[in-house]
Amino acid sequence: MSHSYRIKTALSRRKVLQHGVAGLGLLLLSPFAWASGAWQQLDAAQQVLNGATPITQGLTLDLPHVSEDGSAVPLGIQFNGDLADGDYLTDIHLFAAGNPQPEIATFRLNELSRYPDIATRVRLNETQHVVAIAKSHQGQTFAVSQEVRITVSGCLMRGEDNQPEPLTNPRVSVNQQVAAGDALEVRTLINHPMETGLREDSNGERLPRHIIEQFTVRLGDEVAFEAELHQSISANPYLRFHLTPHQSGELVFEWQDDQDKQARHTSELSVS
Amino acid sequence: MSQPWNRLSRRQLLKGLGGASALPLLGAMPSLAIGGQHAGHVVVVGGGFGGATAAKYLKRANPAIKVTLVEPAEVFYTCPFSNLFLGGLRDMRSIAHNYDELRQRYDVDVIHALAEDIDADTHKVRLSTGDTLHYDRLVLSPGVDMRWDALDGYDEATAEKAPHAWKAGHQTTLLKQQLEAMEDGGTFIMVAPDNPYRCPPGPYERAGMVAHYFKEHKPSSKVLILDAKDNFSKQGLFTAGWQHLYGDRIEWVGLSNDGRVTRVDADNLEVETEFGTRHRADVLNVIPPQKAGWIADRAGVTDSSGWVPVKPDTFESQQVNDIYVVGDATVAAPMPKSGFCANAQAKVVAAAIASSLEQQPAPTAYWANTCYSLVGPNYGISVAGVYRVTDGAIAEVAGAGGISPADAPDTVRALEAEYAVGWYNAICQDTWGTQV
Numbered sequence: 001m002s003h004s005y006r007i008k009t010a011l012s013r014r015k016v017l018q019h020g021v022a023g024l025g026l027l028l029l030s031p032f033a034w035a036s037g038a039w040q041q042l043d044a045a046q047q048v049l050n051g052a053t054p055i056t057q058g059l060t061l062d063l064p065h066v067s068e069d070g071s072a073v074p075l076g077i078q079f080n081g082d083l084a085d086g087d088y089l090t091d092i093h094l095f096a097a098g099n100p101q102p103e104i105a106t107f108r109l110n111e112l113s114r115y116p117d118i119a120t121r122v123r124l125n126e127t128q129h130v131v132a133i134a135k136s137h138q139g140q141t142f143a144v145s146q147e148v149r150i151t152v153s154g155c156l157m158r159g160e161d162n163q164p165e166p167l168t169n170p171r172v173s174v175n176q177q178v179a180a181g182d183a184l185e186v187r188t189l190i191n192h193p194m195e196t197g198l199r200e201d202s203n204g205e206r207l208p209r210h211i212i213e214q215f216t217v218r219l220g221d222e223v224a225f226e227a228e229l230h231q232s233i234s235a236n237p238y239l240r241f242h243l244t245p246h247q248s249g250e251l252v253f254e255w256q257d258d259q260d261k262q263a264r265h266t267s268e269l270s271v272s
Numbered sequence: 273m274s275q276p277w278n279r280l281s282r283r284q285l286l287k288g289l290g291g292a293s294a295l296p297l298l299g300a301m302p303s304l305a306i307g308g309q310h311a312g313h314v315v316v317v318g319g320g321f322g323g324a325t326a327a328k329y330l331k332r333a334n335p336a337i338k339v340t341l342v343e344p345a346e347v348f349y350t351c352p353f354s355n356l357f358l359g360g361l362r363d364m365r366s367i368a369h370n371y372d373e374l375r376q377r378y379d380v381d382v383i384h385a386l387a388e389d390i391d392a393d394t395h396k397v398r399l400s401t402g403d404t405l406h407y408d409r410l411v412l413s414p415g416v417d418m419r420w421d422a423l424d425g426y427d428e429a430t431a432e433k434a435p436h437a438w439k440a441g442h443q444t445t446l447l448k449q450q451l452e453a454m455e456d457g458g459t460f461i462m463v464a465p466d467n468p469y470r471c472p473p474g475p476y477e478r479a480g481m482v483a484h485y486f487k488e489h490k491p492s493s494k495v496l497i498l499d500a501k502d503n504f505s506k507q508g509l510f511t512a513g514w515q516h517l518y519g520d521r522i523e524w525v526g527l528s529n530d531g532r533v534t535r536v537d538a539d540n541l542e543v544e545t546e547f548g549t550r551h552r553a554d555v556l557n558v559i560p561p562q563k564a565g566w567i568a569d570r571a572g573v574t575d576s577s578g579w580v581p582v583k584p585d586t587f588e589s590q591q592v593n594d595i596y597v598v599g600d601a602t603v604a605a606p607m608p609k610s611g612f613c614a615n616a617q618a619k620v621v622a623a624a625i626a627s628s629l630e631q632q633p634a635p636t637a638y639w640a641n642t643c644y645s646l647v648g649p650n651y652g653i654s655v656a657g658v659y660r661v662t663d664g665a666i667a668e669v670a671g672a673g674g675i676s677p678a679d680a681p682d683t684v685r686a687l688e689a690e691y692a693v694g695w696y697n698a699i700c701q702d703t704w705g706t707q708v
Contacts, residue, residue, distance in 0.1 A: 065577060067467075068467050068606060069467060069501070069503060071502075072502060072527075151606035151667070164528065172547070187547070
């Protein structure tokens with residue numbers, strides 16, 4: 001129920017973006033004109049594509065056109081394209097084409113997370129294209145890109161640089177009861193500085209890289225969802241995704257950073 | 273007729289402060305009339321900082337332009353300084369303005385009605401009175417509307433129990449009454465929205481003003497801000513000021529510490545955050561996500577974000593010709609959604625429309641903005657910016673503007689509190705002609 005409904009709304013939103021909204025001026029500014037170039041010119045994306053020509057319908061990025069705080073830009077990625085019966089997306093790669101290191105994250109999906117509707121928050125250094133590339137189990141590839149304008153406003157200056165304690169306060173929000181086959185929304189948040197390794201402190205010393213690299217969700221013994229995170233994920237990583245469990249069990253959430261430290265959170269799931 | 277020009281020097285001074293660029297027009301004598309009647313009809317919808325300024329500066333640019341201002345309220349209350357009313361520093365009368373100057377001095381036709389619909393093809397505005405106005409150019413200054421569908425449990429009806437007070441007037445007095453009725457020892461909870469929203473520093477000024485009221489009248493009471501973002505305007509200055517004046521009376525919980533509220537239970541004055549934390553308030557102030565005022569939707573100028581994309585040089589809609597939009601409704605970042613910006617944008621629009629009616633190119637636009645905030649009665653802080661169009665987009669001019677110093681003595685904060693009052697009086701005189 002919720003599955004088909006969501007896909008419908010996502011589709012209509014895309015239609016609005018393509019047809020309804022666009023006055024002439026917007027069309028001229030729109031990324032459609034050269035969006036295909038955004039991944040063609042990005043080495044990291046080309047490596048993932050490995051010579052394949054991606055389908056440009058079906059994958060959608062949900063990003064603000066303008067953001068006043070490049071340190072935490074909300075990003076959503078959904079899929080409502082055509083796939084063969086039984087096929088599903090296995091990998092979604094996100095890139096910030098204009099960041100010093102373009103990788104944002106890679107999401108690994110499987111039969112327990114085959115409903116791709118994922119959200120996070122990302123760092124964008126400047127106005128640029130965000131690129132998403134997805135691969136399906138049977139080898140289809142999809143790509144999409146969207147431009148985000150970053151304006152650094154003096155009015156929105158940040159406060160003192162109070163860095164969060166790494167791997168503290170893991171938070172999970174999930175309905176503990178779900179009907180088999182339904183898409184279950186999961187939201188997670190954990191405190192971590194996600195220090196990029198590119199910043200300097202007040203004395204001009206480079207702050208060493210310190211980020212969460214891996215996020216894994218298990219249901220019982222099975223891996224249900226994985227995310228590889230990079231420097232372009234915002235501090236205090238937030239992830240919203242969906243699971244499609246068929247049986248009850250313990251959900252285990254695990255975050256691991258590049259100093260081999262972990263945080264864990266567990267939650268009982270009852271599937272009817 | 274000569275009366276307006278007698279005050280030119282003072283107005284020029286104000287305009288310098290406002291940073292608008294109608295100046296080139298004052299030099300050129302406009303040709304007065306088309307067809308012996310008027311030089312074009314401009315309808316302005318909305319009588320706030322943006323609309324009232326646009327109406328006045330259109331007349332100043334060319335008195336032969338017929339200008340009609342449509343605004344339902346006979347008395348306009350400003351959001352700037354409405355927090356001072358909540359803090360007990362001012363009464364509502366002191367933030368009230370009317371349209372006498374526009375009518376009497378500038379010959380603007382002010383109609384107190386609601387603009388109910390706009391037909392951009394036929395250039396018509398339908399009013400709640402049943403009348404229809406035809407325009408050559410339309411200025412929309414619609415302000416913001418609350419997104420009543422954005423927060424579970426929060427809509428127009430529940431806003432009577434948990435006021436937003438993000439439009440000054442009835443909502444402001446309602447919140448003030450609730451603060452006055454609250455027992456000492458209570459908790460005032462403010463729910464602050466994610467960007468973009470009207471007046472970036474506004475919630476944090478309000479927190480200080482409410483804390484001041486508590487300090488004077490209800491010393492055991494607390495302020496808790498639940499925020500949908502991790503950074504806010506003048507954050508370091510606010511945080512230091514709160515600590516200095518109110519100790520730990522104000523607590524702020526940001527997005528990354530589960531500050532984002534996703535559900536409101538107005539009957540029980542309770543809110544729930546994204547990760548399930550529940551907070552109970554004695555007075556609950558919910559500032560919900562916002563969008564451009566609804567008449568902008570009717571005009572077809574909003575995009576999927578709910579706000580209005582404009583051409584940066586003129587603030588004409590990117591989507592509909594001959595409709596110009598100013599103020600909080602627009603996508604003008606990095607300019608903030610402030611009264612000062614609305615006033616400055618309106619001057620650019622007035623100049624652009626006066627030029628376009630004469631088939632002339634618009635003068636080069638630039639803008640300035642200052643946001644003063646009071647942390648306490650004698651404790652002011654500010655941020656200022658100057659903006660130009662660079663590479664087809666509005667950009668902040670590097671090295672111009674700035675922010676109050678971090679470690680300033682109390683005397684500097686007291687002076688900025690005085691400047692804030694000076695700013696308010698000047699911009700209200702510029703916009704509505706209100707004399708102090």
